[in-house]
Amino acid sequence: MASSLRLTLVIAALCAGNAAIADTVERTVPADARGEVEIINTSGDVQVRGWDRAEVQIHADLDDETEKLDVQSSQGRTTINVIRRGRSSSGSSDLIVEVPRDSTLLVKTVSADQTISDVRGVQRLQAVSGSISTRVWGEEITVRTISGDVIVAGHGTTSRTAVNTVSGDVNLSDVSGELNVETVTGDMQIRMPTLSRGRIQTTNGNLNLHAMLSADARLEAEAINGDLSFMFKQPVNVEFDVETFNGEIDNCFGPKSVRTREFAPGNALRFKEGNGSARVRVKTLNGGVEICK
Template identity: 30%
Template sequence: MKNLQQFIISLAISVAPAAALADDIDVRRDIASDATVSVSNIAGSIEITTWSRNEVHLTGETGPNQELIVTESDQGIRFEIREIEKKSYSGESDLELVVPATASIVAIGVSADITISGSRGARLTAESVSGDVEVEADVGRADLESVSGDVLFRGSAERTYAESVSGDVEIHGVGGEVDVQSVSGDAIVFASIVTLGKFESVSGSLELDLEAADGGRLTIATMSGDVILNLPASQSAEFSAQSFSGDIDSRFGEVKHEKYGPGSHLKYSSGNSGTVIRVESFSGDIDIDHK
């Protein structure tokens, strides 16, 4: 959450002269089709859509104690909502931003929901503290984070990182490298072919529907959350699964139970693809099934 931390710090140290009334926003700028467009908001919402023009268009309204800062560079453009004076409540800003479809996007919110659709850029980053993050895109890399909000992604990405502390995570359509992290929220992932997958949760459940690539590696771990892993019946891999006090059910190989005390484990090898699949839970159940 480096981008989010930097934004919160900038709010703490920003200084401006006096309070103001709410202002309408209507800003247009010409930019390159592959530029980076950044937008940050304290409270309210950020809605980003795309078009075929080499231009950005930001509309909305600032809160009564907020101002819009626009910064342009060779890399792209940044829009930032800041407080004018330090107050317990500075109002909300609802921002609507249209960007080139192939631009890279960075959207950062504190108490702001983030919605992005239509992006086809090299990279997309969306982070919020207490807001939800909802993205529909086909990008090279997607980084999605929320602390207490939910995270939803639909589309495709070659590299995906998604994290929520207490919210749920739902990912559809990704492949390649996938990293999903949750503490108490549940995570659902419907992926295509995964080359490197890391899926972790403390008390939330993990439900994964995917195929591991030849030579790929999947690492799946929870503390008390249950794991459901659905794979093609033809999946070739070296499987291992272990739960200290939970149950294991697998369509791949035979599950063995500890002779003394709780716990069960699985070791099974199918084919010679070089794929490795590791599943662990301390007290949660593990179910490895065919699609």
């Protein structure tokens, strides 16, 4: 009886191990050096690396809930799709994908993290229940997450960066140019060598922005529940317009805020620093504002 039980347990353990990773697949297909690569994986991590070959190489660890790995490449477009059986959300199929360095990259994942490195083309990344970490080199990037953090590191080159998160923090460093960030329940840490155009909105989140404003920069920031902190590198030539309904305004440049209502909450601060060629507009409902240099 005991021997039979032990044998049963060993067989069960082996089956469980096989279920975790049912198959390892290696695929290589030709690709345009500046083509488009789309990756779809509904359960499993995705790592993408840029290289100098005109081909896409995939290493896939597929679980037993995966029906197949579908790879297509034609007319400058490569698609990689992990097709699962039914609607099962159990298990995980992980991908490591090498793509031409200058590819346009589109990645969609569910219950998976994305890690992108050395891809220098346009990036459009989406994740549900997963984080996204990437580096950019000057091309446009769009990132959307639900229940996932976003980390974007740049090289100081000018680009357009758009980030939208629901229940996720945002960390941007060394990205320059135009910025559009929207968060619901997520804090933002942003460092920009140069900011030319910016729009930042948060429902429940704090902002910490360090930036050099270009001569004609335009920045708008709004928060419903959250503190907004701005640190501007000198020289600062800005016309400021700041309003809070229920929050204090701390200004290192000198001028003090004034009450907008005698018997109700509300503060406002309007002043010009330097020649005032740039414009900064800030509004908060429940949250303070700090402006410093």
